[in-house]
Amino acid sequence: MWRIFLMVSLLCWSTDGQVTCRDNNNGEVDWYIIYKAPQLNNIGTTGLEYLYIDSAGKKKETLTTDPTYKPINHPNGVLANTLRPIFTTSLPDNFGFISYSDQPPGCDAIDKFGHSKGVVMMEKDKTGVWLLHSTPRFPFLRDQKKFYPSSGAAKAQTFICVTFKYDQFNKIGEHLLDINAFTFDDHIPEGxxxxxxxxxxxxxxxxxxxxxxxxxxxxxxxxxPSTGLPSAGRTSFESIAKKQYKAGEEAEDDECDDGN
Structure with missing residues (x-):
């Protein structure tokens, strides 16, 4: 019985277009923006609190006095909910992802790579997300309980997540090539x-x-459409790319170890 239930769950994940930005309650959203507060002893912040706004107009300020408080590193919080498709070692062939960062887990990339950080995930011919952020060593591991680095609490950080249809990801891939993003983890099947x-x-x-x-x-x-609300339509965004090294300059080999 349990075997049948597990098989049905996996089939549903791979065919129902579940790769979207997710809110604190695991609801689908078109986009969200997060400002994570720094750790400041004078006002008592731990560095895991954050301000949040999304496409539904929902705003949230996380406070430790709130009974529904989920810090930024919570295994069932907004970031973990969004990244859940990569929290597995068995990835289907209709799913792909790329984690890129100039400060990946384990080391720093050489300066010929773009000063940029993010994760792209997508189901082929369905939907996916582009999560841009400023946090070094993130995601630390593809693990629901260990995805957020302990070093990520000290400074303020930002995150912006946008849900896109699959037909936008060739443009997103082009952008990442233009900025020479350093890929440190990926699963991109041939199709x-x-x-x-x-x-x-x-x-x-x-x-x-x-x-x-x-x-x-x-x-x-x-x-x-956000949970319980009609769609407000597709929101326009612009990607702006500029890389540092000159045309004709060859990229050097990089010895940055795989952080996973």
Whole structure:
């Protein structure tokens, strides 16, 4: 009986388009923005409190006096809920993800890689998320209880998560190639966009140099309706890319270890 239930659950995850930004209660949202407070002894913050706003107009200030308080590193909080598709070692072929950072777990990338951090996850031909952030060593592990680094409490950090339809991820992959994002963890099967496949770690240091210019791309969110509310339509975003090294300059080999 339990075996049948598990199989049905896995099939539902892989076919129902569950890769979306998620709120503190695991509800789907089109986008959200988080400001995480720094650890400050003079006002008593632990560095795990945050301010939150999303596409439904929901605003939340997490306080330890709130009985529903979930800190930023909570295993069932907003970030863990959003990242849950990668908290497994068995990933289906219709799912892909890339974790990139100039400060990945274990070391720092060389300065020829972009000063940028984020996670992209998507189901092929359905929906996915682009989670941009400023936190070094994040996600620390693909583990629901250990995804947030202990070093992430000290300073203020920001997160922006947007849900996109799959047809936007070739543009997102192009952006990450343009900024020479350093990929430290990934699962991109062969059937996905070439721009995403080119970001896999196996090709990280042998990419062709990109043209050194500012590049702006228009993106539109998936337009997900929030729980109990109608869709407000697709929100427009712009990705702005500029990389540091000059055209024709070859990327050097990088010896940054895999943090996982």
């Amino acid at each position: 996905f966009y070439k721009e995403l496949k080119d970001l896999r770690r196996t090709g990280n240091n042998i990419r062709d140099p990109r043209v050194n210019q500012v590049k702006i791309q228009d993106l539109k969110s998936a337009g997900l």
